[in-house]
């Protein structure tokens with residue numbers, strides 16, 4: 186059993202609080218990805234689960250057992266560090282054997298475990314090399330191999346791919362996904378700041394904001410139904426556009442008059458008491474469409490970024506304020522300095538009041 | 547190619563000579579300085595070893611070939627000094643290293659007041675060696691120093707006597723002073739090496755289940771090995787030449803029991819005023835130390851190649 190229960194865990198460094206009470210239950214075999222802005226405590230939370238950082242308050246249960254004061258080696262976890270943390274004076278084989286030798290596993294079993302891991306990770310030709318004679322991607326695979334041979338119940342990854350170049354990152358990401366598939370009953374917790382890694386690997390994503398969890402959910406839940414403006418803007422790239430306005434019609438469909446002119450329809454239901462409420466509507470760049478006739482707003486396209494498969498437009502609204510970003514499929518070379526009207530499917534228009542989504546209440 | 551050959555032939559001879567000697571002219575001042583400062587005294591010193599040079603004898607100075615070395619081969623005092631040198635150097639370096647390593651490991655852990663303790667620990671290094679020798683001589687003197695009484699109370703000494711005048715124990719006096727004086731050197735260099743070890747290696751090892759001893763043997767020691775090798779080499783050469791403490795504390799006595807080669811050279815040169823013989827001994831010591839250094843360097847090379 187490798188379910189993990191995090192019960193109002195707190196952490197402060199001296200007088201400096203980093204996490205104020207985090208609650209999270211992770212089921213057996215889940216792939217949890219922790220995302221959040223830099224310095225929000227992702228690594229700290231992971232390191233508390235690993236036992237590398239003292240827990241200031243609250244309880245950590247792994248497989249139902251309280252682990253707060255259990256040394257790292259006895260928690261049934263393995264960790265892959267961003268810096269790989271390979272022992273530089275040991276060969277690949279010795280790196281992978283180290284934990285097993287300490288656990289006094291019989292030699293034959295050690296060899297079997299190491300060779301098995303090496304085969305999965307295509308490291309067999311390199312077993313007798315030192316880490317310094319390996320490429321970055323190979324080193325990262327050795328670090329993963331070192332975790333695999335211990336056959337832990339929980340794998341912890343702290344930004345394991347961020348030192349690799351883009352192509353290698355994609356390849357290793359896919360390897361990690363396959364690894365998880367081969368070990369469906371192992372729990373993985375993975376810290377990253379890479380959106381694509383989070384969306385593709387996770388069974389559930391945990392968004393950490395300042396000092397606590399902002400939202401937990403499947404990747405598409407977070408994308409489609411963000412709980413607040415922070416999550417809405419954090420998931421998805423470029424970030425969701427927010428436009429201020431006022432509710433002028435309520436019901437199964439809500440109508441908002443936008444401050445800079447124009448009206449928006451949203452499929453988020455509201456009550457009559459919401460009439461006149463100040464809200465922000467949220468529309469993702471990829472949900473904006475160029476329309477003829479009435480739309481959400483019109484504006485002058487100031488910057489055009491042609492990425493090939495899509496074109497990103499930075500649009501200035503007549504009322505001023507930040508650029509609105511729209512992402513149109515295909516190539517649009519002639520839109521620069523044109524005034525374009527944008528619309529959106531009401532089902533794709535989010536509503537936030539005081540930062541919180543009106544979907545949840 | 548043809549162009550170069552052509553212009554080469556066209557240049558006048560003087561210009562070509564000037565061009566060829568240009569790099570040597572640029573480096574000449576530095577080379578002359580180095581040769582003047584380093585090689586001349588060395589060659590002069592070596593030449594003394596083959597000449598009969600006694601300061602008080604105006605008729606001395608002639609070339610005598612290998613006579614000094616023949617005399618040295620018969621000189622029991624020299625061989626005793628050689629054995630004492632081994633003893634003095636081995637014990638001093640070993641103890642300085644062990645205590646320096648322990649100190650460095652302690653100072654590597656964060657604790658309140660660490661900055662102050664670090665500064666204090668490095669204090670002995672700043673004490674002039676003659677002052678250190680005098681201090682320790684007094685500490686071992688039962689009339690004014692506490693050490694003999696403490697050693698007696700601990701049962702290490704039969705009576706609170708001065709160990710510096712005990713032929714069996716005298717060498718421990720300068721060794722103790724030397725260890726006290728030299729620990730900071732090892733502590734500083736080893737601490738610097740310790741702090742360069744990435745912390746996440748220890749974290750990975752603790753997840754792998756390694757205890758403190760395994761962490762030390764599998765991570766700390768391999769990282770320190772090159773520093774250990776080079777500091778021990780340097781200190782060995784340095785300490786075997788280091789006679790200050792012995793001259794101050796025991797002057798080689800009692801009964802030559804603390805005479806090392808370096809202090810024996812000092813005695814021959816400045817007490818007997820036989821510079822020729824002293825130079826011959828110095829030459830032998832130089833050759834021994836060169837051989838030792840060469841062995842260590844070779845050892846380090848093979849270790850690095852293997853690593």
Ligand SMILES: Nc1ncnc2c1ncn2[C@@H]1O[C@H](COP(=O)(O)OP(=O)(O)O)[C@@H](O)[C@H]1O
Pocket residue numbers: 198203221222223224225226227228229230
């Ligand atoms: N050992 C430490 N001592 C003091 N502050 C720390 C320590 N480790 C992390 N912090 C602070 O805790 C916060 C969270 O850090 P971290 O968990 O590393 O963030 P990230 O989400 O980027 O991984 C940061 O503000 C960082 O400065």
Ligand SMILES: [Mg+2]
Pocket residue numbers: 227228229
């Ligand atoms: Mg981090």
